[in-house]
Amino acid sequence: MSAPTVQPTALHGSSPGEWFLLDVRTPGEFSSAYIDGSVLVPLPELQGALATIREQAAGKPIAIVCRTGRRAFEAHRVMQGQGLKDPHVLEGGVVAWKAAGYPLLGQKGPMPLERQVSAASAGMVVTGVALGFLVNPAFFWFAGAVGAAQLLSALSGTCPMGPMLARMPWNASKNASAGS
Structure with a gap:
């Protein structure tokens, strides 16, 4: 780019x-x-x-x-x-x-979107592996699919999970703009 x-x-x-x-x-x-x-x-x-x-x-x-x-x-x-x-x-x-040590304004809020994506995908992989051991080995496929989707996102520079998480209520703000 x-x-x-x-x-x-x-x-x-x-x-x-x-x-x-x-x-x-x-x-x-x-x-x-x-x-x-x-x-x-x-x-x-x-x-x-x-x-x-x-x-x-x-x-x-x-x-x-x-x-x-x-x-x-x-x-x-x-x-x-x-x-x-x-x-x-x-x-x-x-x-x-x-x-660089320059000031930022704002208050404590949700974690950055990239970290939300990482946390959500990691949670899905862990859940899939746990369910694969505890419930049905077919859940290993789910964990593998989530991992493959994350790899594809990293290689392509796109992330379909990001825009979905951006629409979640904890990422919304009543006063979205500041400054001039």
């Missing part, structure tokens, strides 16, 4: 309001930790919000933020396809921002 990037140090060192910060994580992830001034538009809602983003950005460069950068690159692809010129991806996302 190729997109212009901006380093946390450059973004943090810029004047307040110089960049339009677009966060494409889930509402739950956003409410737990976000960069001051960020506007939340979850990745699945991005296509429908592009006109509003154009208005709000008002000629400022756009920095796309997610947890590590993967979803930000997906958002970049969508935005480029719709004619938004050169949105930048925050290199390393919120993880790199925090590692």
